[in-house]
Amino acid sequence: MKKIILGLLIFSIYSIAGKYDKVRISPNTSYIYVYHKGKAVKVHRIQDIKHKLVGEYTKLYRPKQYIQPVKITRKIKTIGEIELLKFMEDKSNSKQGIVIDLREKYQYLEESIPSSSNIPFGIKDKPEKLEKVLSIFGAKRDANGKLDTSEALDIAFYCDGLWSNKSAIIINKFIDLGYPINKLYYYRGGFQMWKILGLTTVSNN
């Protein structure tokens, strides 16, 4: 009897520990927790190894949606999923950084990367709104109109993916407005690569 209980115990511990181990993020990480709108979300990968992505983000026909270069400028850091997850753990979770989804509002409401906030790309033509966003990010104008960025958040931008220029345009806008280059990150893979790697998404409806 003791052996059976012990066996069950080991089995249950093993099965809990191993729930997201079949398809892992990296050798030592099966999942991480991030905060999304105040709630902890477990980010892992889809465990069904037969699962295929279908729908909008497998669409190939994308006229006028040109392939983006790997770097926006020489100094802006382009990151992948591993680095974005680290950003969420180290920066977003401690409110030193923020992940920004630049897609349309309806897209964001439907589904987004956990921990992200939505600033639709259209903001590029709205200087007043941009100023407001800058101050939310902790970049404040002093009396002379100079941008004080000493307390400004790190920002990781993403959009639809490899064929979308939204991140590049907004990041360039931020640089023009005086945001520090070393606080800007570009997740080039975007929502498409996030989805095709089977990473957890959230609905914002």
Next chain:
Amino acid sequence: MKLYYAFIFIISTVVINAEIVEIKKDVPFVMVSSYGKKVKIERSSKENSHLTNTYARTSRPSPPFFIQPFEVAKGVDTYGELEVLDFIEKRRGIFVDARLRNWYEKSAIASSVNIPFKIFLKDSDKLTRILKKFAGKKGADGKWNFDKAPQILFYCNGAWCGQSPTAINALIKLGYPKSKMKYYRGGMQSWQLLGLSTIVPKGRR
């Protein structure tokens, strides 16, 4: 009669041109050389086409598959598709598909040669032959001299595949200069998600 065909041809090109999905603005295709033949690389211009093959899969068992960091090693540049196309169009070096042969033979990127990553992992006549091609010969100290070695651009299945990073790391150990190696992380998956052409290099090596 001939005029009639010419007319059809002109009309159809106009219609097709209207829907062409360009690589970047005003660049509808890139010509590369693959096994002595000219091959055109372009993006799918078929409306309603979706990625449905094995590269639509989100989840692969780990090990061996994990999401790869954006960089293999400091000093080894990570490339995107535009950088890859520039490299192969201008023949700036050797384009290596680091996957196993059976994968390569199913579909690959034009102008690549297949050197499966395992070859770089242990001493063999084959590895010696390859290094001789890259380096010329060993110096007096018994080490390969890679001073005049070519640039090598590696790719494999994509962000979830460690095969080209493994090959690059093995070559770093052998003394190959990091500045002479590039990593196309998006690999077959991102390539096809962008609708870019692939070839079937059947029976080739």
